Amino acid sequence: MGRLSTYRIIFSFFISLFLLGTAFGQTGKIAGSVYDADNGDPLVGVNVEVLDQFTGAATDGNGEYVITIAEGSYTLRITIIGYESVDKDVKVISGETTRIDFETNQTIAELADVVVVIGSRAQRPRTSTESVVPVDVIDIQQLVSQAPQVTVNEILNYAAPSFSSNTQTISDGTDHIDPASLRGLGPDQVLVLINGKRRHTTSLVNVNGTFGRGNVGTDLNSIPSAAIKRVEVLRDGAAAQYGSDAIAGVINIVLRDATDKLNVTTNAGSYYSSESEGDNDGSYENVSMNYGLPLGTEGGFINFTGSYEDRDPTNRMKEWEGQIFAGYNSTDPNYSGDPDADITDAELARRGQTRSDYNMRVGQAAYKSGSVFLNMAIPTSKTSEVYAFGGLSYRNGNSAGFYRLPYQERTVTSVYHNGFLPEINSIIHDRSFAIGIRGKAKGWDLDLSNTWGTNTFQFQIGNTLNASLEDATKTSYNSGGHGFTQNTANFDASRHLDDIMEGLNMAFGFEYRYENYEIIAGEEGSYAKYDKLGNIVTPNTPDSLIVRGPNGSARPGGAQVFPGFRPSNELSEYRTSAAFYADVEVDFTESLFGTAAYRFEDYSDFGSTNNFKIAGRVQATDDFAVRGAFSTGFRAPSLHQIYFNSTSTLFVDGIPNEVGSFSNDSRVAQILGIPKLKEETSQNISLGVTANLPDLNTTVTVDAYQIDITDRVVKTGTFSAGDGEDELAALLASVNATGAAFFANAIDTKTQGVDLVVTHRYDISEDAFLSSNISATYSETTQEGDIHSSPLLKDKESTYFDETSRIYLESATPRTKINITETYTRTNWNAMLRGVYFGEVNEATNNVDNQQLYAGKWVFDTSVGYKILNHTWLTVGINNLLDTYPDEAIKANQSSGRFLYSRRSKQFGVNGRYLFSRLSFNL
Incomplete structure (x- = not known):
């Protein structure tokens, strides 16, 4: 592909991006705080999502958030790894601020209850244990x-x-x-x-x-x-x-x-090991x-x-046991x-x-x-x-x-x-x-x-x-x-x-x-x-x-x-x-x-390929x-495998x-x-x-x-x-x-x-x-x-x-x-x-x-x-x-x-x- 064709593709993409953005085209506010239900501490970095809308916020250092959104009825969801997700309904009135606070409990989340994105294009959230594949x-x-x-x-x-x-x-x-x-x-x-x-x-x-x-x-x-x-x-x-x-x-x-x-x-x-060079490396x-x-x-x-x-290097070689010098390397003049x-x-x-x-x-x-x-x-x-x-x-x-x-x-x-x-x-x-x-x-x-x-x-x-x-x-x-x-x-x-x-x-x-x-x-x-x-x-x-x-x-x-x-x-x-x-x-x-x-x-x-997947x-x-x-x-x-060549x-x-x-x-x-x-x-x-x-x-x-x-x-x-x-x-x-x-x-x-x-x-x-x-x-x-x-x-x-x-x-x-x-x-x-x-x-x-x-x-x-x-x-x-x-x-x-x-x-x-x-x- 020539350089000009590449530029045309990129230019066409940005034009499409602009047109799609213009095709999607009186607000109120939702504000509140998110707390740990066990100890009442504010939670920082919690994702507050407005479901089915492409907007939301994250809580600040005081556990607080603010979302500006058009008038209407919505569902909020909070998520943070290590805590339960919680949903709440809210009605937003133009020119007004509606306060919605959340409390959430800590839970197992490392590998089980976090909503995953990979493996599905569906909008319904699923955790890793709910997915059809691991x-x-x-x-x-x-x-x-x-x-x-x-x-x-x-x-x-x-x-x-x-x-x-x-x-x-x-x-x-x-x-x-x-x-x-x-x-x-x-x-x-x-x-x-x-x-x-x-x-x-x-x-x-x-x-x-x-x-x-x-x-x-x-x-x-x-x-x-x-x-x-x-x-x-x-x-x-x-x-x-x-x-x-x-x-x-x-x-x-x-x-x-x-x-x-x-x-x-x-x-x-640093590596403090029995095999390190010196005390550490x-x-x-x-x-x-x-x-x-x-x-x-x-x-x-x-x-x-x-x-x-x-990062510094390490060395785990002990000692070279093979030949180093031949007769022609001798420093003995005799x-x-x-x-x-x-x-x-x-x-x-x-x-x-x-x-x-x-x-x-x-x-x-x-x-x-x-x-x-x-x-x-x-x-x-x-x-x-x-x-x-x-x-x-x-x-x-x-x-x-x-x-x-x-x-x-x-x-x-x-x-x-x-x-x-x-x-x-x-x-x-x-x-x-x-x-x-x-x-x-x-x-x-x-x-x-x-x-x-x-x-x-x-x-x-x-x-x-x-x-x-x-x-x-x-x-x-x-x-x-x-x-x-x-x-x-x-x-x-x-x-x-x-x-x-x-x-x-x-x-x-x-x-x-x-x-x-x-x-x-x-x-x-x-x-x-x-x-x-x-x-x-x-x-x-x-x-x-x-x-x-x-x-x-x-x-x-x-x-x-x-x-x-x-x-x-x-x-x-x-x-x-x-x-x-x-x-x-x-x-x-x-x-x-x-x-x-x-x-x-x-x-x-190399031509075309067809592939499928079924799961349940x-x-x-x-x-x-x-x-x-x-x-x-x-x-x-x-391309590397096809064209790589060297000595x-x-x-x-x-x-x-x-x-x-x-x-x-x-x-x-x-x-x-x-x-x-x-x-x-x-x-x-x-x-x-x-x-x-x-x-x-x-x-x-x-x-x-x-x-x-x-x-x-x-x-x-x-x-x-x-x-x-x-x-x-x-x-x-x-x-x-x-x-x-x-x-x-x-x-x-x-x-x-x-x-x-x-x-x-x-x-x-x-x-x-x-x-x-x-x-x-x-x-x-x-x-x-x-x-x-x-x-x-x-x-x-x-x-x-x-x-x-x-x-x-x-x-x-x-x-x-x-x-x-x-x-x-x-x-x-x-x-x-x-x-x-x-x-x-x-x-x-x-x-x-x-x-x-x-x-x-x-x-x-x-x-x-x-x-x-x-x-x-x-x-x-x-x-x-x-x-x-x-x-x-x-x-x-x-x-x-x-x-x-x-x-x-x-x-x-x-x-x-x-x-x-x-x-x-x-x-």
Whole structure:
């Protein structure tokens, strides 16, 4: 799509927005206060909604609210997490103020009684236990105030068992954007929404040795937790409702909308662990602010959030055990031995060094980041409002690669006498903005919106060199980067009919999406390999001109740790998709509820797809219900998977290899018969029960599921030049690569599992209660059937989908997670104790003899909060109270002392005990 066509679409959208706003076109006031029914305290930040009208307010610091609205009769509803919702009728008279006060009781709300938005387009409110599919509602603000975790990925990893995310190490760009998954599926098989609108993914495709290899995810950490009101996790296939990617489920992030309330929070902490470098490492500081203002007198608002983070690295490497020096590195002028001999111990003694001086940095990356978010809505009439939300975030990360040792041809000792530890410095920008108008017209609820988002990732490589330039090399390079942009326009319409059975809701909508993926080349020295004359090496360069190290091996070109993108890698590709969707929800009786959804979507690059979903819920008794669903789904291969191409250094069993990633329309792919990518398809079935036990203050939900995925996209193993022909060898040499890898629809998978959620509340006294939450998941993914290798590679299935890839997919993250949380709350203080069980995982390796099972472990968190002043809370606590670590890797998996704990299979990280303090001001 040309730039002019894009501008026309955006211009047409804003014209439509204006026309719809003008189509919706003597007031009085409603005022009052909201109190805690137990102690009479005013409640701050309560949402006061005028039902069936797009207006409302939030209570201020004194628990008071004011709504200006046209004369008429209305119903008010108050909602706040942790309290019962209450409805009251009111009649507004022009020119007068009607006072309506509310009292509400505290209740269980963390995962049960909060009205959810995700999974339905109906206007009738339903709680997570009333929905036809499982939904977790996570009160982010409560967790941010009590739990040790601050970033969204960390919070969800400890709060929602079906969600999994960990920081990675020595994995290039993936050190800087944590891959996350739902129900053990890929990071690209869960859809993320913000306020119900599709969020863009990152521009990074994970190509190194981590869980989620070959996948593209969404950077949840680019959204500050201080901006989030709650997170809704829909644990069911929803592609028929929301489109591509929603195979495992949907995560909907609801932004804060409170007004007249200032919250400032500071966090500080560090890892005080038996494995820390020195007394502690990995220090973390965060300052965030959230403030909302009313706009006008009819319930409009704007809510701002600003956040800044500064995180130091951690290192859990013990000591390098392998070779460091060869004879040609000797500083002894009288040395006359074998120049290739290992003289490490003698040379360390001569230099007054230890093996630890040559350690890598194995742990979390360092970063500094800042973000600004807003959420706003302005009523334009009695029945319509304009809304907008969005944010800007910036992250500057720093991670390290493998140490380049003095004896290796990758090191030029005249530049780095003792070798060097190359660094990847990331510059990540994330921007998004959504705007829309919603309102009522002739009984229909209408919503027209446009959501734009973009992510860019630039690689600045430091403390490095281009070995083929030897002394002429620079020590830092711009290796280029990539970007991804998405623009989604939606029109939604829904209508509720009370006179059909017990109520019927019908909805339909249209979506048009534009996506663009680009790769930007780095500077020449970041990717080029030079000969002795300073010219770029080509397949025709004579062997006599190849630059070689002291050991006779050819020196590699490009920036060490991350060779730059070449001009031949550079591209800017786009695609569009158009969709129509419809769904109906019917209350057949007071105890029988059913839904059906259908979606047709057409992509400009691979054609169209049809998907449907049916679901139902039977209220068997007042306290017990059964629910179930069946759906088909799909995931379009991302533009990143279709077009990504580069050359990177991959370490296999500690040995560096230059591997080229080639797109499926490349000549290399054609030689090996690699077909073009097509969409993944899925079938999802779930069955569950819910129980509300009011006499026991307890809710229970249990949901079992099975997800079958066909033609799943994976990153293949590495094919060598010997797998093709002379032309393949020449093509690999032209990009300084010794092997080739691709994205391919290689396998089918089956995922089966069960989720359990139990919530309980015990009232200790009038001003104290204990909340108990138990949630658990078991999810098992297995490869089904044969590997879909190309006809030319029928004898190469073990490379097409290798053993490492199988383990990443099946068992590199815990199949079992259990969360038990106890929270004690009193007027001026609270306490939390949480235990999370992370189940066993397997070492991801192609060497069957070295495959290792790491046992499951419990990790405990605790915190205590106290109201030290009228508006000030101090919280202190510990993550990983017992300083628990995963099992140590066997010697064969430690890469000569580099990785005491598995680098590739993460259970819960390897940072150990974390101590923190938090100061929160609420004004």
